[in-house]
Amino acid sequence: MECSWKAVLLLVCASLGVQYTAIRTLRDSLAGPSNWKTLCDDSWMSMEPTQKHILLFATTRSGSSFTGQLLNQHPEIFYMFEPLYHVQQAFTNSSGRIRRSLDRRALLGAYRDLLLNLYKCDLHFMESYIRPEPQDHVTNSFFRRSSSHALCSPPVCLEGGNGAALAPPEESWCTKKCGILNLTLASKSCLTRGHVAIKTVRIPEVKDLRTLVEDPRLDLKIIHLVRDPRAILASRMTAFSDQFRAWKIWNATGRQPRYVDLSQITSTCKDMVASAEAGLQRPAWLQGRYLLVRYEDLAFNPKHMANKLYQFIGLEMEDRVQTWITRNTNSNLSAPFEWNYKYSTTRDSRMTAESWRLHLGYDIVRTVQNLCNDTLALLGYRRVHSTIQLRNLSYSLVEPIT
Ligand SMILES: *[C@@H]1O[C@H](CO)[C@@H](O)[C@H](O)[C@H]1NC(C)=O
Ligand SMILES: *[C@@H]1O[C@H](CO)[C@@H](O)[C@H](O)[C@H]1NC(C)=O
Ligand SMILES: *[C@@H]1O[C@H](CO)[C@@H](O)[C@H](O)[C@H]1NC(C)=O
Numbered sequence: 001m002e003c004s005w006k007a008v009l010l011l012v013c014a015s016l017g018v019q020y021t022a023i024r025t026l027r028d029s030l031a032g033p034s035n036w037k038t039l040c041d042d043s044w045m046s047m048e049p050t051q052k053h054i055l056l057f058a059t060t061r062s063g064s065s066f067t068g069q070l071l072n073q074h075p076e077i078f079y080m081f082e083p084l085y086h087v088q089q090a091f092t093n094s095s096g097r098i099r100r101s102l103d104r105r106a107l108l109g110a111y112r113d114l115l116l117n118l119y120k121c122d123l124h125f126m127e128s129y130i131r132p133e134p135q136d137h138v139t140n141s142f143f144r145r146s147s148s149h150a151l152c153s154p155p156v157c158l159e160g161g162n163g164a165a166l167a168p169p170e171e172s173w174c175t176k177k178c179g180i181l182n183l184t185l186a187s188k189s190c191l192t193r194g195h196v197a198i199k200t201v202r203i204p205e206v207k208d209l210r211t212l213v214e215d216p217r218l219d220l221k222i223i224h225l226v227r228d229p230r231a232i233l234a235s236r237m238t239a240f241s242d243q244f245r246a247w248k249i250w251n252a253t254g255r256q257p258r259y260v261d262l263s264q265i266t267s268t269c270k271d272m273v274a275s276a277e278a279g280l281q282r283p284a285w286l287q288g289r290y291l292l293v294r295y296e297d298l299a300f301n302p303k304h305m306a307n308k309l310y311q312f313i314g315l316e317m318e319d320r321v322q323t324w325i326t327r328n329t330n331s332n333l334s335a336p337f338e339w340n341y342k343y344s345t346t347r348d349s350r351m352t353a354e355s356w357r358l359h360l361g362y363d364i365v366r367t368v369q370n371l372c373n374d375t376l377a378l379l380g381y382r383r384v385h386s387t388i389q390l391r392n393l394s395y396s397l398v399e400p401i402t
């Protein structure tokens with residue numbers, strides 16, 4: 001009892017944006033004898049984090065599934081794919097919109113709260129958000145469980161075996177093979193790994209993560225993945241065709257419909273540039289904790305870039321990572337491949353990272369170039385000035401890294 005109170009008190013004292021629910025969950029989890037040791041040994045009491053934490057910070061359709069897989073393959077990394085999805089769902093009404101009563105600040109607070117608890121390997125914290133509500137700490141509704149090797153292999157799933165690492169990217173295999181997910185087991189498995197990595201496309205800017213970076217209970221490093229906004233747009237048009245109907249009409253006719261919504265790509269660009277600027281200015285709080293990665297560099301030269309990524313997080317690159325790269329990026333072809341996870345069942349349907357240049361009308365490209373001019377300039381993406389230049393793949397739009 002004494003120990004549990006100390007731990008709770010410590011948390012309160014440290015109180016860096018911890019919310020009441022966090023403490024309540026912690027107290028609940030202290031009820032289980034198995035967690036006493038973890039929570040009450042010296043390392044916890046001195047708050048020195050024993051694990052390292054990685055955030056793959058990206059935007060929708062910027063190659064983050066692919067990049068996440070580079071982390072997911074490593075046996076020392078406990079990787080989670082978009083756990084914040086559940087928070088967003090919890091605050092979304094039936095028409096898929098964030099509830100008006102909830103402002104951006106509150107949603108970000110809930111996101112950070114979940115991230116902190118997941119980094120501390122408390123997967124029970126997800127239960128506040130998963131629908132339907134898990135009973136007895138097990139669930140069938142963990143978003144994209146198959147994308148997390150750790151959740152589909154022993155000890156969480158005895159059937160998973162090591163094959164899980166190289167299994168085809170097909171969503172249902174893990175639930176079929178492993179059955180229901182036991183969140184207690186998952187939390188325990190998380191504690192045995194040296195690194196906890198989370199991918200998210202739901203946090204707008206790097207500065208929104210400052211409290212987590214400065215939290216003494218975490219040792220957080222941020223991999224900021226960016227991609228050419230013209231490519232992001234083309235990819236979103238393909239993946240979310242309903243939402244992008246007006247854009248598709250524009251693309252097909254070459255004429256901009258009056259009702260086309262330019263705000264989404266504009267804010268994507270604004271967020272990208274704000275975060276990259278914040279990171280590149282090297283503020284003290286991000287010292288050694290921020291890495292900017294262009295998806296194009298990764299797609300063109302996956303082994304080299306994966307090495308850089310692993311250097312940054314302080315781990316050796318494992319064979320399993322190498323093998324995955326060989327199997328999933330066709331390093332034999334001169335053109336890089338886009339790893340189209342969600343919307344393809346076979347590897348053959350992957351598109352090249354540059355294929356957008358052949359499938360996007362010049363009129364749209366020109367508009368995005370104007371909306372995102374600063375972003376292109378800062379991140380080293382060249383503008384094109386004609387359809388011929390756009391379609392000429394020998395003319396690279398990616399400036400060398402400086
Ligand atoms: C959902 O929320 C949006 C924005 O707050 C609102 O316009 C819409 O009417 C809501 N829809 C339903 C079905 O509640
Ligand atoms: C989940 O795993 C824990 C720890 O191994 C175990 O005690 C518990 O009984 C499991 N829950 C269910 C519903 O199987
Ligand atoms: C690449 O080429 C080598 C030699 O031609 C071949 O052995 C290997 O299987 C190829 N890899 C892929 C992924 O096609």
Ligand SMILES: *[C@@H]1O[C@H](CO)[C@@H](O)[C@H](O)[C@H]1NC(C)=O
Binds near residue numbers: 234237238251359361
């Ligand atoms: C744009 O239109 C062309 C045909 O004009 C089509 O081939 C291409 O797939 C379209 N691109 C997108 C992203 O919808």
Ligand SMILES: *[C@@H]1O[C@H](CO)[C@@H](O)[C@H](O)[C@H]1NC(C)=O
Binds near residue numbers: 377
């Ligand atoms: C876009 O940015 C570049 C480099 O900063 C600048 O030279 C150019 O004039 C800008 N163009 C437009 C249309 O804003």
Ligand SMILES: *[C@@H]1O[C@H](CO)[C@@H](O)[C@H](O)[C@H]1NC(C)=O
Binds near residue numbers: 395396
């Ligand atoms: C395509 O780009 C390359 C490299 O900039 C250039 O040498 C070539 O002339 C271009 N081809 C056409 C048809 O414009």
